[in-house]
Amino acid sequence: MAVTPPEQRIWWNEPIERVELVWIVIAFLWGLFMFGFMIAWHFIGQQNLSKEAYRTTPSAYEAKVDEFAKKFQVREEKGIPVVKPKPGADVYLLGRLWQWWPILELEKGVSYRIHLSSLDWQHGFSLQPTNINIQVHPGYEHVISLTPTESGEFGIICNEFCGIGHHTMTGKIYVTEQKRAEAEPRLAEGR
Amino acid sequence: MTAETVIGAVPAQAEFRTCQYTGLKVDTAAQALIKANAVAAVVFLAVGGLMGLLVALTRWPAVHLLPADWFYLILTGHGANVLLFWIIFFEIAVLYFASAILLNSRLAAPKLGWVGFVMMVVGAIATNVAVLQGDSSVMFTSYPPMKAQPHFYLGLILFAVGALIGCALFFATLVIAKEERTYEGSIPLVTFGALTAAIIAVFTIASGAIILIPTWLWSLGLISDIDPLMYKVVWWAMGHSSQQINVSAHVSLWYLTAALLVGAKPLSEKVSRTAFFMYILFLQLASAHHLLAEPGMDASWKIVNTSYMMYLAVLGSMVHGLTVPGAIEAAQRKNGYNRGVFEWLRKAPWGHPAFAGMFLSLVFFGFIGGISGVVLGTEQLNVLMHNTIYVPGHFHGTVVAGTTLAFMGATYLVLPLVFQREIVWPKLAKIQPYLFGIGAAGISLFMMGAGTLGVARRHWDMTFSDANLGFAHSAGAFLMMGLNGIFAIIAAIGGIIFVLVVVATAFFGEKITGGHKLTFPLHAGGGAAASHYGNEKAPKLPGTIILVALFFVCFVLYYFINWKYLSELWLFR
Ligand SMILES: [Cu+2]
Numbered sequence: 001m002a003v004t005p006p007e008q009r010i011w012w013n014e015p016i017e018r019v020e021l022v023w024i025v026i027a028f029l030w031g032l033f034m035f036g037f038m039i040a041w042h043f044i045g046q047q048n049l050s051k052e053a054y055r056t057t058p059s060a061y062e063a064k065v066d067e068f069a070k071k072f073q074v075r076e077e078k079g080i081p082v083v084k085p086k087p088g089a090d091v092y093l094l095g096r097l098w099q100w101w102p103i104l105e106l107e108k109g110v111s112y113r114i115h116l117s118s119l120d121w122q123h124g125f126s127l128q129p130t131n132i133n134i135q136v137h138p139g140y141e142h143v144i145s146l147t148p149t150e151s152g153e154f155g156i157i158c159n160e161f162c163g164i165g166h167h168t169m170t171g172k173i174y175v176t177e178q179k180r181a182e183a184e185p186r187l188a189e190g191r
Numbered sequence: 192m193t194a195e196t197v198i199g200a201v202p203a204q205a206e207f208r209t210c211q212y213t214g215l216k217v218d219t220a221a222q223a224l225i226k227a228n229a230v231a232a233v234v235f236l237a238v239g240g241l242m243g244l245l246v247a248l249t250r251w252p253a254v255h256l257l258p259a260d261w262f263y264l265i266l267t268g269h270g271a272n273v274l275l276f277w278i279i280f281f282e283i284a285v286l287y288f289a290s291a292i293l294l295n296s297r298l299a300a301p302k303l304g305w306v307g308f309v310m311m312v313v314g315a316i317a318t319n320v321a322v323l324q325g326d327s328s329v330m331f332t333s334y335p336p337m338k339a340q341p342h343f344y345l346g347l348i349l350f351a352v353g354a355l356i357g358c359a360l361f362f363a364t365l366v367i368a369k370e371e372r373t374y375e376g377s378i379p380l381v382t383f384g385a386l387t388a389a390i391i392a393v394f395t396i397a398s399g400a401i402i403l404i405p406t407w408l409w410s411l412g413l414i415s416d417i418d419p420l421m422y423k424v425v426w427w428a429m430g431h432s433s434q435q436i437n438v439s440a441h442v443s444l445w446y447l448t449a450a451l452l453v454g455a456k457p458l459s460e461k462v463s464r465t466a467f468f469m470y471i472l473f474l475q476l477a478s479a480h481h482l483l484a485e486p487g488m489d490a491s492w493k494i495v496n497t498s499y500m501m502y503l504a505v506l507g508s509m510v511h512g513l514t515v516p517g518a519i520e521a522a523q524r525k526n527g528y529n530r531g532v533f534e535w536l537r538k539a540p541w542g543h544p545a546f547a548g549m550f551l552s553l554v555f556f557g558f559i560g561g562i563s564g565v566v567l568g569t570e571q572l573n574v575l576m577h578n579t580i581y582v583p584g585h586f587h588g589t590v591v592a593g594t595t596l597a598f599m600g601a602t603y604l605v606l607p608l609v610f611q612r613e614i615v616w617p618k619l620a621k622i623q624p625y626l627f628g629i630g631a632a633g634i635s636l637f638m639m640g641a642g643t644l645g646v647a648r649r650h651w652d653m654t655f656s657d658a659n660l661g662f663a664h665s666a667g668a669f670l671m672m673g674l675n676g677i678f679a680i681i682a683a684i685g686g687i688i689f690v691l692v693v694v695a696t697a698f699f700g701e702k703i704t705g706g707h708k709l710t711f712p713l714h715a716g717g718g719a720a721a722s723h724y725g726n727e728k729a730p731k732l733p734g735t736i737i738l739v740a741l742f743f744v745c746f747v748l749y750y751f752i753n754w755k756y757l758s759e760l761w762l763f764r
Contacts, residue, residue: 002379002380002381002446002447002449002450002455002456002457002518003213003293003379003380003381003446003447003450003451004379005374005375005376005377005378005379006376006377006379006380006460008460009375009376009377011377011459011460011461011464012460012461014459014460014461015459016459016461016462017458017459017462017517019458019513019517019732019735019736020458020459020462020510020513020514020517023509023510023513023739024462024506024510026743027505027506027509027510028506030743030746030747031502031503031505031506032502034498034502034565034569034750035494035498035502037754038494038498038569038570038571039494041570041571041754042490045571045757045758046758046762046763046764047571047574047757047758047760047762047763047764048490048570048571048763048764049483049484049490049570049571049574049763049764050763050764051487051488051489051490052487053486053487077660078659078660079659080659080660099659099660103660111762116486120336121334121336121337122334122336122337122419124577124578124647126578126579126645126647127761128645128662128664129644129645129664129665130760130761131575131576131579131643131644131645131756131760132574132575132760132761132763133484133574133575133576133577133578133579134484134574134577135484135485135486135577135578136486137419137420137485137486138336138419139418139419139420140420140486140487141486142486142487144763144764145762145763145764146761146762146763147761147762147763148761149760149761149762150761155660155662157645157647157650157655157662158647159577159578159579159647159648159649159650160334160578160649161263161330161649161650162337163337164259164260164263164328166263166649166650166651167259167650167651167652167655167657167658168652168655168657168658168659169658170655170658170659170660170661170662171660172660
């Protein structure tokens with residue numbers, strides 16, 4: 001029994017059950033496959049998290065985001081600037097107690113270099129309903145090349161607990177169709 | 192070197208009684224410590240479980256019970272009380288049982304065991320006080336720069352040191368038993384599993400000290416800054432490994448229960464022991480899979496640490512996933528249940544709460560906790576569910592439907608054998624593992640579903656009613672969180688029945704005397720029935736093969752479904 005010492009004193013010389021051996025081989029090969037698939041996804045897949053990151057400080061990062069927002073602001077919404085960067089540009093987004101700032105307006109099918117950092121505690125960047133979830137640290141500036149593949153209005157929520165107002169920490173990203181965006185009168189007004 | 196020099200001058204006298212059901216020699220000092228740790232475990236389970244119910248009732252959008260500040264406070268307390276205090280008190284009891292009692296030995300230094308016990312109790316109370324005072328709502332992971340009161344961290348440190356003393360006593364008892372030749376040959380498999388748990392515990396507690404002591408000094412103002420990324424790396428060396436103690440402990444209890452209730456013995460000792468050993472070798476590295484969404488971590492580092500190594504540890508669990516039901520099938524076929532593919536399973540002692548708890552734990556841990564853990568720990572797939580409520584869904588599958596259910600099942604063996612009390616209210620005890628198990632499996636699945644739909648973990652208001660920029664989750668996400676609340680109530684009813692039965696039995700159960708016939712009997716044949724498996728005359732195990740094949744198909748399908756989800760996301764690199 002499992003609660004008494006093994007019958008065979010030298011238990012490591014016992015034969016292995018055939019069914020056990022087959023299962024071990026299958027499980028091992030499956031593990032090897034899953035390991036290989038992650039590497040393969042770096043070549044066949046389009047969703048791999050960037051490792052590009054820099055040390056920064058909250059004040060230096062805040063200054064960069066402010067400058068970015070001033071430069072590309074197209075309008076304001078609920079006191080928050082809506083910022084429409086040039087296609088392919090560096091885009092800055094910050095998390096702080098308790099908002100994601102500023103609001104972004106991006107174009108579908110265009111790649112942006114999105115910079116992410118926090119001014120205070122750890123936050124969780126969670127893009128909804130697309131469900132892309134990335135941890136955001138104070139002192140670290142994380143750069144992700146992001147290409148929206150659908151247009152519409154998207155929410156950013158915080159999914160790392162950051163104090164009593166955590167559940168009010170939201171942000172927004174608008175994604176517009178490439179050509180229509182230029183023609184849209186509402187956007188033209190904002191400029 | 193003698194055991195005496197290892198643990199200091201300890202008199203070799205001890206009082207023993209003989210268990211009339213198992214024939215084991217029971218050191219009464221070990222018995223008292225097992226009782227104390229088990230009682231403390233159940234007290235913290237009751238407190239933490241009640242907190243869990245309050246959390247679930249708040250996250251049920253139609254109920255939304257607690258105000259925000261209370262929700263975050265109660266959630267912090269829930270994590271500490273059930274994930275640390277309930278489970279580790281119980282594990283210390285398991286360590287004393289697997290060393291002193293299974294080896295027919297005296298327990299090394301029982302007085303020191305009481306010192307450790309008192310430290311653990313004081314630490315657990317200090318942390319609870321800090322949480323209830325309201326300014327330490329930092330969650331179970333307590334990431335800086337968010338700060339708690341000094342006695343929050345100090346309580347955790349005291350608790351950890353107390354638990355470390357328990358581990359030291361376990362090792363010393365192994366040495367004593369070997370020297371005093373209280374058993375022959377190798378240690379039993381259950382003790383071997385407990386040994387892997389204890390080794391992992393030492394590593395875990397050391398990592399905990401490395402990270403919690405500076406954090407405590409920081410909370411006192413003696414250290415000015417803690418790097419949040421560095422904190423996370425070391426914290427998870429403790430945080431993940433501590434869950435591995437649970438796996439080793441509850442898998443040991445699967446083997447124990449299978450042995451005592453159907454007379455099962457391992458198919459081959461070598462395979463089962465190697466599977467335990469793989470936990471020690473590979474799981475510490477796998478801690479890194481909590482850092483897949485952090486900035487600046489290299490992809491190759493992530494793949495090697497989190498996944499290649501993790502898959503070798505997962506291999507360990509997959510092996511137990513075959514050998515435990517395989518051992519039960521083999522034993523049941525010897526017991527005469529040989530008709531068809533599944534008679535052995537149908538005729539298993541499902542009316543015995545220890546067996547029901549054990550088998551449900553095995554199934555839920557594998558299908559829910561295990562598969563979701565691998566998916567969550569996959570480098571790219573993690574982005575889909577990192578910090579969503581999928582994560583608590585996964586670990587409620589491992590720690591609640593797996594570990595807690597297995598521990599509850601084992602308690603129905605501990606009460607008659609160690610407390611020597613007959614279980615009161617057997618009808619309630621019979622349905623308890625089913626209620627709790629189904630409730631726990633339900634909350635795990637529905638949280639995973641809600642997480643897949645984007646609901647955040649540790650979040651008070653999924654309607655975002657106070658937010659400046661509103662956001663609306665899908666109707667499906669609301670449905671999932673509602674079902675989560677309903678199944679949390681089912682689990683809570685199971686939990687309350689458990690606490691009532693255990694407390695009533697421990698204090699008022701009929702005292703078991705010589706010749707007493709147990710309401711929930713052990714297997715009659717015991718060791719004699721299970722003779723020699725593990726050689727060329729091996730029994731055929733068609734039932735187990737079907738169960739394992741079903742598991743594998745579910746695993747592969749679910750893995751690829753998630754890659755499909757991922758491929759539909761926006762592009763990022
Ligand atoms: Cu936040």
